[in-house]
Amino acid sequence: MEVVVSRSLQQMQPGYPSKCMELRWVSTRKSGIDKAKRVLLKKPLTPPALFPIYISTNPSHINLEELRDLYSASNHSCHRFPNYVGSGGIVEPVNIHKLRIALSHSSVVVSVFCKPSDVLFSTKPSSSEPSEDPIKLLCLGQLFQKVMPVTPFNGQLVGFGRAVSDFGLTASIYDIMVTPSLQGMGIGRMICKRIVRMLASRDIYDIAALCSENERLFFKACGFGDDILGATTMMYSRKASTYHEGDQIIRAGRKLLIPPPLPEPPAF
Amino acid sequence: MLTRNILAPSSPWPVVSFDFRCQVSDKLLTRRYLNYGHDRGLKKHNSLRLRAGFWDSIKSGFLKNNTLQVIETPSEPQEDEEVLPQEFVLIEKTEPDGAVEQILFSSGGDVDVYDLEALCDKVGWPRRPLSKLAAALKNSYMVATLHSIRKSPGSEGNDQKKLIGMARATSDHAFNATIWDVLVDPSYQGQGLGKALVEKLIRALLQRDIGNITLFADSQVVEFYRNLGFEPDPEGIKGMFWYPKY
Numbered sequence: 001m002e003v004v005v006s007r008s009l010q011q012m013q014p015g016y017p018s019k020c021m022e023l024r025w026v027s028t029r030k031s032g033i034d035k036a037k038r039v040l041l042k043k044p045l046t047p048p049a050l051f052p053i054y055i056s057t058n059p060s061h062i063n064l065e066e067l068r069d070l071y072s073a074s075n076h077s078c079h080r081f082p083n084y085v086g087s088g089g090i091v092e093p094v095n096i097h098k099l100r101i102a103l104s105h106s107s108v109v110v111s112v113f114c115k116p117s118d119v120l121f122s123t124k125p126s127s128s129e130p131s132e133d134p135i136k137l138l139c140l141g142q143l144f145q146k147v148m149p150v151t152p153f154n155g156q157l158v159g160f161g162r163a164v165s166d167f168g169l170t171a172s173i174y175d176i177m178v179t180p181s182l183q184g185m186g187i188g189r190m191i192c193k194r195i196v197r198m199l200a201s202r203d204i205y206d207i208a209a210l211c212s213e214n215e216r217l218f219f220k221a222c223g224f225g226d227d228i229l230g231a232t233t234m235m236y237s238r239k240a241s242t243y244h245e246g247d248q249i250i251r252a253g254r255k256l257l258i259p260p261p262l263p264e265p266p267a268f
Numbered sequence: 269m270l271t272r273n274i275l276a277p278s279s280p281w282p283v284v285s286f287d288f289r290c291q292v293s294d295k296l297l298t299r300r301y302l303n304y305g306h307d308r309g310l311k312k313h314n315s316l317r318l319r320a321g322f323w324d325s326i327k328s329g330f331l332k333n334n335t336l337q338v339i340e341t342p343s344e345p346q347e348d349e350e351v352l353p354q355e356f357v358l359i360e361k362t363e364p365d366g367a368v369e370q371i372l373f374s375s376g377g378d379v380d381v382y383d384l385e386a387l388c389d390k391v392g393w394p395r396r397p398l399s400k401l402a403a404a405l406k407n408s409y410m411v412a413t414l415h416s417i418r419k420s421p422g423s424e425g426n427d428q429k430k431l432i433g434m435a436r437a438t439s440d441h442a443f444n445a446t447i448w449d450v451l452v453d454p455s456y457q458g459q460g461l462g463k464a465l466v467e468k469l470i471r472a473l474l475q476r477d478i479g480n481i482t483l484f485a486d487s488q489v490v491e492f493y494r495n496l497g498f499e500p501d502p503e504g505i506k507g508m509f510w511y512p513k514y
Binding site: 078079080081098099101102104105106162164165166167168169170172174196203205206207208209210211212213216219220222223224225226227228229230231232233234235236237238257258259260 | 396399400401402403404405406407408436438439440441442443444446448467470471474475477479480481482483484485486487490493494496497498499500501502503504505506507508509510511
């Protein structure tokens with residue numbers, strides 16, 4: 001999981017001194033266990049591929065449909081308790097209108113782009129690929145494609161993360177995700193570090209992240225830990241089991257939430 | 269092409285031709301953007317719409333007699349109006365000396381930071397920089413406050429207004445919300461005021477279909493929130509905080 005910074009293009013926008021778009025390189029060098037697995041499956045050991053990714057903090061680089069597809073590809077839902085479609089544990093696609101609203105009100109939005117050919121390359125397991133041998137001459141078209149810089153406009157969205165803040169005291173990180181074929185390469189960590197860096201530059205150090213069991217290790221590796229003051233995380237979940245006639249029900253994923261009952265009018 | 273007729277289009281013919289040309293140019297422009305480096309087709313539609321708006325505004329600048337309304341693409345077309353601030357009297361009681369005390373609930377969010385700092389001192393919270401407090405209040409999704417207004421008899425217009433409770437929530441307006449900083453003056457605790465504050469926040473959030481309502485409770489108030497319908501660590505979800513490593 002090596003991330004080597006080779007070049008960074010700083011494009012300062014007036015009013016947002018910390019907004020910049022950077023070109024970075026990630027490597028597919030995997031851990032030793034994976035190597036052994038590959039040998040077992042009689043696949044040739046490919047040399048670690050180094051390819052460029054583009055990390056941006058500009059929300060206008062994001063195409064909403066691509067983002068929704070990324071949510072679906074990562075099987076990530078905006079609801080904490082999502083509705084599962086079918087029996088495969090696949091979450092329902094995220095509502096694009098709500099996603100647009102959420103993005104427009106998120107204080108920090110980080111997106112990572114990659115060349116589509118690189119995304120495909122990382123998913124091809126077969127050994128019949130001619131491009132495996134790096135010494136072999138690539139045809140001019142492929143060479144040209146390799147040399148062209150990746151930008152948000154010709155790249156595919158492969159990673160995303162956002163944070164909501166009050167720009168004073170606190171912030172919460174939500175929805176960090178990387179497309180499954182490129183996971184484990186440090187992209188998620190890069191997104192998290194970028195979000196934290198942007199918040200710290202605005203003097204916000206109280207950064208919270210809600211995570212489920214399997215995301216906990218990831219956040220731990222990014223420098224998050226349990227609250228030092230011992231605070232308990234609680235979520236509103238007054239369920240429909242105590243449903244009375246006339247109660248309003250709000251659907252949040254697979255949870256049906258009931259708002260608290262209206263108080264009696266004040267007695268005069 | 270566009271510079272040719274900036275004359276007042278009194279006769280219909282130049283206007284018509286100008287319009288026609290503009291339409292053609294619009295089509296050419298949109299086609300150019302479609303062919304820009306890739307063939308995403310419909311996926312580029314959103315950004316195309318924004319660009320069309322830009323060219324519309326240029327076009328309307330040239331047309332003197334323009335009926336073309338340049339409608340700015342609304343940033344949030346699907347959103348209803350923002351939370352309308354409410355204010356109402358929660359409790360009113362008359363004291364033995366004839367003074368009337370009202371507890372006024374307000375969600376307008378106009379809180380004096382000095383009052384808030386004094387209230388935080390009363391409940392025993394550590395002090396935080398005032399500028400940060402002010403910024404946090406301004407950028408919160410909703411700030412609910414309770415003021416106590418004391419009207420003494422005889423002295424009309426001499427009301428004493430005191431901040432006695434506050435709760436605020438931050439949100440992305442669509443999916444998630446977090447409730448921070450719920451506090452009630454110790455001398456007014458135990459009357460259900462804190463409960464009213466939090467319930468009001470929850471109701472406002474649920475009304476906007478914001479389903480993930482979270483908060484981080486100190487150990488002594490976990491029961492308080494449990495009674496309000498909150499569940500600790502639901503399904504293994506925990507909150508983690510960032511600690512800078514030096």
